[in-house]
Amino acid sequence: MKKRILASMPMVSLLLFLWAWLFLEKLGLGLSFFLLVPLSAMLLTGNIFKRLNEAMPFIALLVFLWIGFTTDIWHPTWVVFFLIPISNIVFDRKLEPRRLVSLAVTAAYITLGIIYGYWHPYWIMFLLIPIINTLFFPKKNAYFTVNSNFTSRVRRVINDDEDEL
Numbered sequence: 209m210k211k212r213i214l215a216s217m218p219m220v221s222l223l224l225f226l227w228a229w230l231f232l233e234k235l236g237l238g239l240s241f242f243l244l245v246p247l248s249a250m251l252l253t254g255n256i257f258k259r260l261n262e263a264m265p266f267i268a269l270l271v272f273l274w275i276g277f278t279t280d281i282w283h284p285t286w287v288v289f290f291l292i293p294i295s296n297i298v299f300d301r302k303l304e305p306r307r308l309v310s311l312a313v314t315a316a317y318i319t320l321g322i323i324y325g326y327w328h329p330y331w332i333m334f335l336l337i338p339i340i341n342t343l344f345f346p347k348k349n350a351y352f353t354v355n356s357n358f359t360s361r362v363r364r365v366i367n368d369d370e371d372e373l
Contacts, residue, residue: 210252217248237277243270261299264292290314305345313337 221244228238243266250263268288275285293310297303313336321327 214248214252217245221245234277237274240270240273240277243273257299261295264295268292306341309340309345310337313340 221241224241224244225238228241229235232238247263247266247270250266251259253259268291272285272288275288276282293307293314297307297311313333317330317333320330320333324330
């Protein structure tokens with residue numbers, strides 16, 4: 209049944225697109241139905257929790273576009289994108305320091321936005337997430353290390369080039 213759904217999803221998306229465009233006269237909503245094709249592929253293959261976690265960016269984008277195009281309410285709808293990190297924490301069931309930094313910065317952003325109402329200039333605080341994570345919680349394989357064998361080869365090439373001059 210999953211293969212049948214995957215095979216028919218492009219036609220279903222096309223049908224929904226034409227319905228939204230021709231009958232509802234909402235082209236943007238119709239175009240968002242084409243996101244069902246990759247979304248169905250993600251949701252119908254593999255482990256259910258892993259699939260849902262991987263598909264959450266598409267789900268959030270789809271919900272955001274559907275609400276925006278159908279109701280023309282864009283401003284508070286962006287909150288849907290917070291489902292992405294929340295689902296990551298819930299489905300992985302690990303609370304690592306890197307994720308705590310993301311949660312703390314997001315909570316600070318929402319708090320400052322609600323209290324002072326300045327959503328626009330405060331978005332820049334999200335740049336703190338990669339800065340803090342890189343400084344205090346670096347990943348093990350994030351850096352390039354030069355071993356002695358590489359260094360000796362470079363010296364040999366440089367010395368050979370100097371001898372030719």
